[in-house]
Structures are given as C-alpha cells and as structure tokens.
Amino acid sequence: MDDDAHEDTGGPDEPYDAPRERRRRRAGTIYGPADGYERSRDEPMRSRLKDVLGPRTIGLLIGAILVQFGFIASYVGAFHDPQPHALTVTVVASHGWQGYVSNELNAVPGKPVWAYASTDEASAKQNLKDGKRQAVYLFNRDGTKDTLLVNSAEGSSITAAMETIFHQVATKKHRTLAVNDVVPVQKGDERGLTSFYLVVGWLVGGYLMASLLGIRKGPKARNFRRVLWRLFGCLAYACLSGLGGAWIVGPLLGALTGHFWAMAGIGMLLSMCASIFTMGMEALFGIIGVGVSIVLFVVLGNPSAGGAFGYQLLPTFWRVIGPWLPNGAGVDSVRSVVYLGGTDIRFHLAVIAWWLVVGLLALLLVSNNTYWGFTQKRPVSDDQREPEGMDARS
Template sequence: MDTTEHSEHSEASSADQHTDHLVYAMPPKKSAYRRWYGAQHPNVQMVLSQLWMPVFMLIMFILCYVAPFQHAAPRDAPIGVVGTVEETRTLQAAADRGEPGAIAFENLPDYATATRQVSDGDLAAAYDVDSHTLITASALQAQAANIIPKIVTPVLPALEQDETPTVDDLAPLPAHDIGMTPMYLMIAWCISGYLAAMFVGLMGGPLGRRVRFFIIACTAVLLSFLSALLVDPILGAITGHFWALWGLGFIWAFAIGAAVNGVSYFVGRFVAVPAMLMCIFLSMPASGGALPIWMMPRFFEWISRGVVGNGITEMLKKLVYGVGPGYTHGWILIACYILAGVLLSLVGKPFRERRLIRRILRGRTTMFQDAQKAAGRHGAVEQKKVLAAHGLEIRESDGAVMRIPAEAHHHGLREKVDEVATHIDEAASEKAQHHGGAVVSADGTLLKDAPVTGLEATQGDFEDLRSQTRRDNDG
C-alpha cells in the first residue's frame, strides 16, 4: 500500500518537474485567413507579403508630394524693409488688403543689415525704400527670387512707387544652373544612407552592432565617392569641390544609415516605412530645396528644422554658392542622428532578442516567415526537377552538378516505379486482409486464394507499369 502511494507520488513529482521545465508550447491555432494564405503557392505568398510597399509608396507620394505642392502659396514670406517704421506698416497694410497672410514685412535699420540677412537666409528678400531696390539671392532659393518681385511689386504703390524696382541679386546662379543640384544631390545622399541600413536591418538581423556600423560606413564611403565623382569632374554640375562633397556626403550617409539601423531593431522588415518617411517623403518637401519653406503647408514648415533634407541643402548651398545659414545647423543634425542611431542600437538589440525569444516560446511565426520557409523548400524541389529534366543532378557530397548517365537515368525510373508499386501493394494487402485474408506480394501477385475483392484491377495496373518500364528500357 505504502509502496503504491510512494510510486504515485514519485510519478506526480516527476510530472511536475517536467511541467516546470517546459519552455515551449504548441503554437496557437492559425486563423482561417492564415490557413488560406498558407495554402497558396509559396512564391505567391512571397509576392503578396510585399504588396504593402507599392500601396504605401503610392499613398505617401500623393500626400507628401502632390498635396503640398498643389497647395503651395506664400505664407508670411519674410521680407525686410529698409526705411521708417511707418513705411513698413504702410506696406504691410497694403499687403494684407491684397492677399492677407502672404507677406510679413520686417523693418531693418540699414542696407548692410538687409544684405546680410538675405544672404544668410533669414529673409526671403528685402526692399530699400530710398533706392527703390529689391534685394534677393537667387542661389539661395531660385524659386523665391522669381516669386518675390511678383508679390512685392503690387504693394509698392502704397508708397507712391509705381515703377518696377531694381533687383540687386547678391548671389546669382552660375550659367546653366537652375539651382536644383543641391536638392537632387541631397536625395542621392539620403538614398545612399537609408538603403544600406535598410538592407542591413532586413537581412542582417543577427549581426553584431560593430559589423552593422562597419557595413554602413563602408557603403557610405563608396557611394559618397561615386556621387562626388559623377557630380563634379564627370558632369560638372558642381565644380571645384570634389573632396568636400565626398566628405560631406560620407558623413551624411553614415548619419542617416546609423539612425535607420537603430530604428530597424524595433520595426523589423517594415524598416522601409520610417526610413522613407524620414529621408524621402517628409524630407524633400520640408527641405526648402524645391520651393521656399514659407510656401509649403504649415506642417512641413514645422518639421523643416529636424529633417535631414533641410540640413543637407543648407550645407551644400553654403559650400557651393556661399549663401545660406551656414554649417552649424547641419553639424548639429548630423550629431543628433548619429547619437540617436547609437542609442537605439544599444537598446534595440536586446529588445529584438527578447521579442524573438517570446515568439519562439509562444510558437508564433509571421506570414512572411512561413512564406520564406515554404518558398525555400519548394525552390529546392523545383531545382531538382529542372536539373533532372535535363539529365543533371546535384552531388550531395560537394554540391557539384553532375550529368546523369543514360543507364542510371533508366535505373532511377525503375526504382521510382518499384517504389510506387510497393506503396500500392501495401494498401492493397490491407484491403485484401480486411475483405477475406488475401495477401498481395511485393510483385503484385496474390499469394493465396480469397474472395473477389477488386484486386484484379490492381494486378492489371502492375502489369501495365511493368510493360511501360520495359518499353522505356528498350528505347
């Protein structure tokens, strides 16, 4: 009695121990949609799992490009007035009557202050009352230089000035330069940075932090060199700044790559979403490269000081044309993006590992993971089929592709037929024993008499298979 109780207690304790050490549970039942999705061709699954990308890009191109440029209009364009305070107020009142909110006039003490603020980009333009001169800087913003005279000239009659003002262009664009090169080079550097980091995040998940940063840095060196080579000596779009362009392009591409790499730990294969938002969709309209930022919707004006596009174009315009706010803001942005990338990677790597462990312990997989595994298995089978159809096979020992001898190819066909026949033998034998004890041998013949069970058809099928095999061998 005591022995039985002790045995039962031991078994219960053993069961409890096994339960305590259990770290894996069977995965939860998949939804009907997951089961339907998993039943599709593996390559169809792979294609469907990536269709979110064109949908995302379509929506963002329309929202971030079509919408803001469709509604572009002057909004509080900062224009200085070298004159009295009363003259400045008169111009502002005239502007508000004509188009409220389009111009924000600011009184300036002298002409030198006006030229300095226009050159630095603090003002879109300035008007000197005494000389009837409009001060602009085409290289800083070519579109602004064309737009400003059109919105300022109509309000000058308020000061009894009916003639078109003289234009003093402090930084005219070089010949054959429309001022768009900095913006397009900015886009190239953004793409160089975020694409490298995006691929590292997508396919280099297990890689260590140092390896990730090393790959991003090497890619930044190579692509920035290529961009400087194309822009300066080959195309001549920007001349005389090869080394500066290479260095500036490298540091920006690396900063962008570092930030995107840090984000990739948290969003996985959807890293393209924040990367493209940060570097392409929000950065371009908020950079002030295509149109003055005071012509864009307020949202893009609010975020302009934090996007990479604004910092890159400011530094490029200062380097190439000698105008603009300078390099300070750009260097601050570079430092912030690199610091953010390092901090996110320090936190993100353990976060990714914990999330991976939770998924494994819960037995959960993503649709993309299932599609990848299925596509891999299907690809291996498909490869063997294609090779076999051309009389080739892969040698398992070293992966070499070998040509199958004709006799071996026929031998393999016979083995395949024998394998199928054996499988049918077993099924037929079970059926015969169930209906009367008849047993079918490996060659398809009945070993003893039994009631009619329908095995006569099976016997005929075997004979047909043997005949077909003999014909193939003879051929």
C-alpha cells in the same frame, strides 16, 4: 531491341512521364524543382491559399498600399498649390517711409510677406547674404523706381515668389521695380536645385545599401561583432558616397564648384545617417523597418526639404517639419556651405547627427537584448550545470 523500349510503356499507376524520367536519371541528369521547392501541382490548394492570404502577407500588402497613399498625399499636398507665407523682407528707406511701407506690406491679404523696417542698407544686404532674409526692398522716396534685392541661392521658387509679389505691389502703386540678385547661383546650378538632388542621392544610397544588406544577411546580425562590421561597412560606404557625390556635382559636371571637402563631409554624414537609421529600424521591426525609413526619407523628407519649393511656399505641416528632417537639414547644409558662408551650419549638421544617433541607439539596444542577454533569462542545461559540492572558483 533496346531495354528502354520495354520500359517506355510504364505501369498503369505511374505518371505519364515516368519512362522519360527513368531515362534522364539513367543518363545522370535529374530534372525538376531544386531542393526545398516543389511542383505547383504537388502543393495543396489549402496550403497555397493559407500562404497567399495569410495575415503576414495581407499585413505587408496593407503596409505597402498605405506607404503608397502616403507618398501621393505628401507630394501632392506639399506641391499642388504653393502659396507664399511670411517671406521675410527688409524695407530700407528714410524719413519714416521705411515704417510706412513695411506696414503696407504686412497688411497685404494672405500675409505673403513679413516686412522689417530699416535705414541701414549695408546691414540689410548682409542679412540677405546670410539667408536671414529672403529679400531687401529699397524704397526710393524721391522717385517712382524702387529696387528689390533677392538671393537666388535660397531657391528659384522663393525668388520668383518675391518678384511676383513686389511687381504686383509696384503696379498697384504706379511704380517701377528693378530686381538685383546679390547671391546668384553658380552657372551650372540652374534654378538652385542641385543641392536638393545631391542630398536625395546621398540619402537614397544610404538607406538602399542598408536595406539590401538586411535582405541579404537578415535584419539582425548573428552576433555583436557582426553588428560592428555592419557599422564599419556603413562608414566605408559613406566615405565613397560622400566623395563620389561631391566629385560628380563638382569636378565632373561643374554644377557646384568649390568647397569639395566640405560637401564630401556632409555627404558622408547624410549617408551614414540614412544607413544606420535604416539598420536600427530593421533591427527593431524587421523588414518593416525599411518601410519606416522610406516614410521618413521619401514620403516626408523629400517634399519638405525646401528643394523644389522653399519652406515659405509649403503648407504648414511640411514647412514646420522640413528643417528638422535629414533631407531639409542636408539641403540647408549644402546651400550654407556653397552660397551663405557657413551660416547656421552647426544647427543643420546637428539635426542630421541627431537622426544618426537615433538609429545607432536603436541598433545597439536591440543588440544588447539579443546578444548580451541583459534582459533575457535562459534555463541552464544539464551539461552546463556544475557537479554538486564543487567550488565554482576551482
């Protein structure tokens, strides 16, 4: 009879599966949890509750729910009731009519437009093409048919709002209105939203790369050279991100054609901004730093970027912060390069670079404190002490 048959009964104090476990060990196979883990039944209930309901876990859950509520409040608050606010328009007429019409438009309840009087049609059109005005209203004093010049490259929401406002004005005054788009969007850029989605993709890729690297390797590098390697990784990733994004929307899909290298450069800067800022926040706050980046780039940045709705259609808070965040500056940069001849591009790029520098400074300051020890005092161990009477220079 097989010896295992005598062992299958087990002793009275052995677990019910002890004979099976002995056979598996004899066969060279061990089943059960990996090293460092344990069976659920072996973990005390008190230890389990302490881990699940501990302050750190509760704090992370509270942080996550606050970010979620912030996301909902920010997007719904920005988009639930878009209203035009001080859309700039130049009224072109002569013989004093330009001033009269401008005053009439500025007196519209709610101040949806801010009208400027002019007699120079060419200058007014140039301001429209440069993005300094949202429309030009050509008032015909000798007839009842007026013309509204718009710039759809500023976003379809702005153009639609302008057309609605001036059609209402024309109907009220028993006049007709013709609309002419002097800066139309490219054929593949329907509603002018490609720049917004492109910038969102660049930023998401940047902070996602930094977040995954922080989770895999830890929020802080083990030494300063590894910090430099992480920065080099950000640069390499940014190059691929910028070139890939510009290629997808350009040669591949034909959404934004031309200006390939300029758009690739903007994408590289945006990707580096998102990744280095996230790394800096991780170095300062640990895993919570990822939440800080999500708040900046997703909760606040996306709804205020002037993509789905232009700045002038957003509530005051989002309208004010939009141009000063990387999302809004990125969208403005792409539109400036593709449609507006580079107008104000330096300002938009400076905003992105400023956020990049903030993240870089945070990362380097934490590195200074962690690796170089300028602000730390550590006791010297006995084996590091020099023998008494020895000259330190010898």
